[in-house]
Amino acid sequence: MSAGTTTVHRGRWTLEDRLERGLRELPFEVAPGTAAVTVRLSFEGGVIDLGCHGPDGFRGWSGGARREFTIAAQWATPGYLPGELEPGVWNVWLGLHRIPPDGVPYEVTVTTSASATPAPTETPWPVLPERAPIRDLPAPAGMRWLAGDLHSHTVHSDGTLTVPELACRAVAGGLNFLAVTDHNTVSHHPELAAVGARAGIVLVPGQEVTTDLGHANVFGDTGWVDFRKPSAEWVAFAERQGGVISINHPLSGDCAWRHDLPPEARPRHAEIWHSSWWDRRWGAPLSWASLWRPDVVPLGGSDYHDPAQHKSLGEPTTWVLAEDDDVLGALAAGRTAVTTGPGAGTDAGVGAGGGTPMLLRVDDELIALGADGTVLVRPDGNRLAVRGDHVRVPVRAAGTHRLETHENEVIALCG
Numbered sequence: 001m002s003a004g005t006t007t008v009h010r011g012r013w014t015l016e017d018r019l020e021r022g023l024r025e026l027p028f029e030v031a032p033g034t035a036a037v038t039v040r041l042s043f044e045g046g047v048i049d050l051g052c053h054g055p056d057g058f059r060g061w062s063g064g065a066r067r068e069f070t071i072a073a074q075w076a077t078p079g080y081l082p083g084e085l086e087p088g089v090w091n092v093w094l095g096l097h098r099i100p101p102d103g104v105p106y107e108v109t110v111t112t113s114a115s116a117t118p119a120p121t122e123t124p125w126p127v128l129p130e131r132a133p134i135r136d137l138p139a140p141a142g143m144r145w146l147a148g149d150l151h152s153h154t155v156h157s158d159g160t161l162t163v164p165e166l167a168c169r170a171v172a173g174g175l176n177f178l179a180v181t182d183h184n185t186v187s188h189h190p191e192l193a194a195v196g197a198r199a200g201i202v203l204v205p206g207q208e209v210t211t212d213l214g215h216a217n218v219f220g221d222t223g224w225v226d227f228r229k230p231s232a233e234w235v236a237f238a239e240r241q242g243g244v245i246s247i248n249h250p251l252s253g254d255c256a257w258r259h260d261l262p263p264e265a266r267p268r269h270a271e272i273w274h275s276s277w278w279d280r281r282w283g284a285p286l287s288w289a290s291l292w293r294p295d296v297v298p299l300g301g302s303d304y305h306d307p308a309q310h311k312s313l314g315e316p317t318t319w320v321l322a323e324d325d326d327v328l329g330a331l332a333a334g335r336t337a338v339t340t341g342p343g344a345g346t347d348a349g350v351g352a353g354g355g356t357p358m359l360l361r362v363d364d365e366l367i368a369l370g371a372d373g374t375v376l377v378r379p380d381g382n383r384l385a386v387r388g389d390h391v392r393v394p395v396r397a398a399g400t401h402r403l404e405t406h407e408n409e410v411i412a413l414c415g
Helices: 015-020 163-172 189-199 231-240 284-292 327-333
Strands: 005-013 023-030 036-043 047-054 057-063 068-072 088-098 104-113 143-149 177-183 202-211 214-219 244-247 269-274 297-301 317-323 336-339 358-362 365-369 375-377 383-385 390-394 401-404 410-414
Touching: 005 023, 005 088, 023 104, 036 047, 036 088, 047 068, 057 068, 057 088, 088 104, 143 202, 143 327, 163 177, 163 189, 177 214, 189 202, 202 231, 202 327, 214 231, 231 244, 244 327, 269 284, 269 410, 297 317, 297 336, 297 410, 317 327, 317 358, 336 358, 358 401, 358 410
Parallel strands: 143 177, 177 202, 244 269, 269 297
Antiparallel strands: 005 104, 023 088, 036 068, 036 104, 047 057, 047 088, 143 317, 202 214, 214 244, 317 336, 336 410, 358 365, 365 390, 375 383, 375 401, 401 410
């Protein structure tokens, strides 16, 4: 059995380094018989992301959320994949996310160990909550509308809650499903099925492919998406693996979408309604969607990270019209609607003490619920005043429909 080793890389990253190549690899050797690897990063100023891969491929990513990780056979720091440590040359990944003009001094220390490293104590399960009331909505025979959130994070990236803690919050909020979309990793995926079954919620495997030029969610058990490749390859990979890819928060500050995708490679799905769309009289997200492609499937996501953010899971809520609990199949088919929240009670309308206003497409009809006094806007711009709490109108054209208040505030979308 080999003894442990220590490898140290140190230097100063410059702005020119970042412009030349934003992701750097620092090699270290793993000898046969190595039981654990621990990497520690220190730097002053700027923002440097952290990750790792071995001879057999991806082993983890924590971005800017951590400066230290351990990988061992039986356990790993959240964001990283446990498993036997294959001998050979490994690499620490450093993402030069923010490097100021005077540069950033850094040091990376890699320690390998021949003996097993004890796993940290597991966080105890939270108390299972009672589920908030679920709305009974009109749907074709054999199908039902499920309420969910398509954008959330845990301790596997830059969130503060474990997967069980997050799942229990979603149940307490009245959601039927939750996509767990940690940044550039799939280390959370092995937990989801068992946690979802215990908590009573469908946990959809997801990952937020995260780069300086924009983010995209990939839903489904596709395997890890290589964020280092061009975005067109993310789209192709997701399709090959049976997943669904969506463009995230395309107009959200420095996370706005700036990747160059030709029209034929643009995915249909887009997170039009993100928690950063705080003033929904602002029409830019809708304009972006109409320019992106005419058949956009509108999605919503809270981008939940931390209870201290003062936001809630399911704000906004994405609804999918699903057979059984096949959330991914409903997403792929484009059967979606988005509202301000999951609502509660009946579909009698807000004014009558009912739920959140909704706009649903069922077969060839649009159904506006709890929306008396709002305005239905069709894809061609035609507008219709909604009079009543359960109004049905025929679908005239494909595309995104929406409900607005008389002040042009968007309160519901549907595909």
